[in-house]
Amino acid sequence: MKKNSLLSMFLVLIICLILAACSDDKPNEETEQTGEEQTETDSNNTDTSNENTQQESEDGTATEEKDEETSNDEYVEHQLGLKIGETGTVVSSPDKLKYEVTLNEVSYRDELENVPSHGNTFVVVDVTVKNVDDRTFDATDIFEPSLRAVASDEYKVPIGSEMIQGISDIQMIEGELTPSDTKTGNYVFRIEKADNYNFAFGIESDQITTRAEWEFSEGEVK
Structure with missing residues (x-):
């Protein structure tokens, strides 16, 4: 037990x-x-x-x-009423290339080598173009400027480069403009003398994003 x-x-x-x-x-x-x-x-x-x-x-x-x-x-606003020596911004369409244009001076010429005047006066406009875009573009992409007498509604286009190419004292704006690059050259117009003028990159009827226009008198033309 x-x-x-x-x-x-x-x-x-x-x-x-x-x-x-x-x-x-x-x-x-x-x-x-x-x-x-x-x-x-x-x-x-x-x-x-x-x-x-x-x-x-x-x-x-x-x-x-x-x-x-x-x-x-x-968007850059249109610049109107600019004076000789002032700079305006132009934005072309449709690629919206942006560049600055400075109107340096304007001068009369009674005649140009081998270019008929057709009874008008030659007006030589000297400008400097600066590429303020982030793209490179050719001078041929610059919007074609125009000139008119204020008393007239008709804007004149510049004489074609093929007619003034090679004239010794006329400098063409040509070649590529890289960002921040500048080129100085001339546009030549055939127009009647007037008291006041408008020089414009783009007018109201043009397809352009931003236009610039200068005003000057005959007394300011050299």
């Missing part, structure tokens, strides 16, 4: 030890599992943070590009 009692107590002790061991293992498993979940969460948070940073950078770049594009496309 005593022997059976001892055996029972021994079995109970073994069972208690086993239960205690199982109890110690369970918290470790939970700790390991919690650690793995925390690591995965931290990793996901890091990935999300990187994605947000990258998106913000891309959005910032896109905004800067949009601002630059808006700046380049900013």
Whole structure:
């Protein structure tokens, strides 16, 4: 009887030890599992943070590009009533090439080599063109200017380059203009003498984004 009692107590002790061991293992498993979940969460948070940073950078770049594009496309008002020596901005259509034109001086010529006057006077207009665009363009892309007597509604176009090419004291505006580059040259017109004139890059009826017009009197013509 005593022997059976001892055996029972021994079995109970073994069972208690086993239960205690199982109890110690369970918290470790939970700790390991919690650690793995925390690591995965931290990793996901890091990935999300990187994605947000990258998106913000891309959005910032896109905004800067949009601002630059808006700046380049900013509308320039027509400039009218300019005087000799002043500079006007011209924006051609449809490519919207932008350049500045300075009217340097205007002079009369009674005759030009091998160019008939047809009873009119030659007016030589000296200008400087500066490329203020971010693109290179050719002088042939410059909007063709015109000249009129204020008392008349008719604007005269310049004499074609093929007729004045090679005249020693007439300088043509030709070749490419890179950004910030300038070229100085002449436009020659055949017109009757008048008290006042308008010299214009673009008139109301022209398809031009921004036009510039100068006013000067006969007394200002050399």
